[in-house]
Amino acid sequence: xxxxxxxxxxxxxxxxxxxxxxxxxxxxxxxxxxxxxxxxxxxxxxxxxxxxxxxxxxxxxxxxxxxxxxxxxxxxxxxxxxxxxxxxxxxxxxxxxxxxxxxxxxxxxxxxxxxxxxxxxxxxxxxxxxxxxxxxxxxxxxxxxxxxxxxxxxxxxxxxxxxxxxxxxxxxxxxxxxxxxxxx
Numbered sequence: 001x002x003x004x005x006x007x008x009x010x011x012x013x014x015x016x017x018x019x020x021x022x023x024x025x026x027x028x029x030x031x032x033x034x035x036x037x038x039x040x041x042x043x044x045x046x047x048x049x050x051x052x053x054x055x056x057x058x059x060x061x062x063x064x065x066x067x068x069x070x071x072x073x074x075x076x077x078x079x080x081x082x083x084x085x086x087x088x089x090x091x092x093x094x095x096x097x098x099x100x101x102x103x104x105x106x107x108x109x110x111x112x113x114x115x116x117x118x119x120x121x122x123x124x125x126x127x128x129x130x131x132x133x134x135x136x137x138x139x140x141x142x143x144x145x146x147x148x149x150x151x152x153x154x155x156x157x158x159x160x161x162x163x164x165x166x167x168x169x170x171x172x173x174x175x176x177x178x179x180x181x182x183x184x
Contacts, residue, residue, distance in 0.1 A: 023061075023066065131143055
């Protein structure tokens with residue numbers, strides 16, 4: 001493959017070709033309807049004809065049970081909670097970015113995390129990432145950023161830091177850090 005030549009755009013697929021493409025894409029990785037539509041739009045004809053074909057393929061995939069945002073969201077949330085030890089906020093954000101409807105995201109995440117001890121999950125996340133007890137304010141800020149990024153509430157984060165005997169001055173500095181981040 002020569003680097004200088006532009007890549008030739010593949011021919012648009014007909015309905016059966018697009019269906020096969022979609023099934024293979026779903027076989028490689030679970031996807032939301034929105035993600036799959038976006039993926040198929042690059043392989044379908046442009047314009048209203050392409051949109052019609054995509055709609056037919058999506059309807060067929062739904063009919064066969066290959067495409068279901070509800071089950072996608074449930075599986076995604078379960079895997080992120082059990083394997084990656086992520087908090088609610090992070091899972092909600094990721095599902096929204098994947099184009100799952102706000103109602104499905106809310107229902108799924110609430111049901112998934114209803115019986116979850118967020119503090120225990122945050123501790124499991126720290127252990128999984130091999131994050132140790134902070135030894136100075138800079139380390140405490142790093143731990144806090146990691147837990148915020150993982151989707152945990154600041155209340156749980158402060159509770160963990162206090163149990164680690166992080167000095168109150170360092171926690172106060174984190175409050176200021178938090179406010180600075182909000183203002184920017």
